[in-house]
Amino acid sequence: MTDRRRFGGTDPDSRVRARRIDRGFLATAAAALTMVFAVLLHTVWAPAPRGGTAEARQEETAAQPQRPAAPEQRPAASEREKECADGSDPAASLKPATATGEAVRRIDERGFLKVGVDQNSYNWSHRDPQSGELVGFDIDLVKAIAEDLLGPSARIVYKAISTDQRAEALAGNDVDLVVRTMTILCEHLDNDVAFSTAYFEAGQQLLVPHRSRITGLNSSARGKRLCTAGSSTGEKELSDDAHGVKMIRVPNQLDCLVLLQLGRADGVVTDNALAAGQAAQDPSVGLVGEPLTSELYGVAMSRKDEDLVRRVNHVLEEFREGGESSQWQKSYRKWLDEVLDGESATPPKPLYRD
Known part of the structure; x- marks a missing residue:
């Protein structure tokens, strides 16, 4: 099973943030790279108006710290696939x-x-x-x-x-x-x-802005726009209508981070090992909830x-x-x-x- 301590957490550790700052140029340049993609995608995904509904304005101005979901709301991580149709273990x-x-x-x-x-x-x-x-x-x-x-x-x-x-x-x-x-x-x-x-072993997890009220793939995510890459484990996870989310499919996982930065997605579902790297690129986002899978x-x-x-x-x-x-x-x-x-x-x- 994935060691959840490696990937969980609702707020980046201050020590880690300090080391990220120490990396200086590399982290800044990597973040700049994501914004280059943002400019390229902007012609297709126009930023949401700053007005909009009262609910949208309330979410936009929210700056409360993230709260972990109650234990009963947290989905248990799915075991990795251990048997294919022919009875073999895919691993x-x-x-x-x-x-x-x-x-x-x-x-x-x-x-x-x-x-x-x-x-x-x-x-x-x-x-x-x-x-x-x-x-x-x-x-x-x-x-x-x-x-x-x-x-x-x-x-x-x-x-x-x-x-x-x-x-x-x-x-x-x-x-x-x-x-x-x-x-x-x-x-x-x-x-x-x-x-x-x-x-390597990882698991699907949710990446959201720190101001978000989403605490995991639970009731707090219902009706929200969650982005994932096509043909990925995240797409498979979100294809379950039981989650009640609006799925956005993109060719590359980094496109999801760009859409998150543009305000065109409310969260990203991806491997927590990849999401941790995206959080290092953009310290305004972080992982929430528990891993959804083991893979x-x-x-x-x-x-x-x-x-x-x-x-x-x-x-x-x-x-x-x-x-x-x-x-x-x-x-x-x-x-x-x-x-x-x-x-x-x-x-x-x-x-x-x-």
């Missing part, structure tokens, strides 16, 4: 191997690795404003895979893909891998996608590339090895422990089906 992957097959040979002969990534997920996969290079936890993993396949200084071609294009990019052979905080789900497996073993991230590949799946699992075995000195822990401490309130974490244990 169970192929055992690690270093043998070269058709897919690994294809990459070697080409001389570079094609990887589908995001370029706007802060501390997961975003462009450093100083170097212009992609950096983050996911990028560290991509580099480890590329080095294993192609040796030191391996050439990597990054392709920015939206959340709702991840499976299509693999099906069309546009990329060899997708490393984009992609949740291991049966529905992805049904689309001829194969996954590595899990490399695992995996490296996605085409189902036909079994040798590549095994090779990536071999890399992940090495990425996790070494306890506190492992590459996983080093990457976590560098990119994520600050935005996740400094809580310690460990990688999920791998599951194999053969």
Whole structure:
């Protein structure tokens, strides 16, 4: 289960905010990046008038601190999917191997690795404003895979893909891998996608402005406009009419933060690990309520590339090895422990089906 302490909370810790300020230029530039998107989207999503109904004006001027939902209002986090239609556990992957097959040979002969990534997920996969290079936890993993396949200084071609294009990019052979905080789900497996073993555990949670009266996905959110990315776990969660919300679908999760900043959405439902990065970009927003789900991230590949799946699992075995000195822990401490309130974490244990 996800350690809820890592992601919960209704107000950012003052110590964390201070460290965010210390990061200075990087955090400011990252926040500026989201506003560039805001300008681009402004032509489609015009800001709501400052007048409007009395209810809207009351919400706009509210500045009360967020209050946690009463325990009986908090939805219990759903267990991750543990069984697909054929009875298999979606998180169970192929055992690690270093043998070269058709897919690994294809990459070697080409001389570079094609990887589908995001370029706007802060501390997961975003462009450093100083170097212009992609950096983050996911990028560290991509580099480890590329080095294993192609040796030191391996050439990597990054392709920015939206959340709702991840499976299509693999099906069309546009990329060899997708490393984009992609949740291991049966529905992805049904689309001829194969996954590595899990490399991170997260859960869906609600991100709202600090002035908001929304306290979670409960009665306080009924009738509100909640944004999520298409083909995401958040979309699946909000498709349940029982929540009584107005869902807004967008291609990329960062678009939701932009709509939140423009006042065109009241909240964002996304992975809490991603939302924590968005809160670091924009300190005026924060996570509320409890995680709604427990889910695992995996490296996605085409189902036909079994040798590549095994090779990536071999890399992940090495990425996790070494306890506190492992590459996983080093990457976590560098990119994520600050935005996740400094809580310690460990990688999920791998599951194999053969």
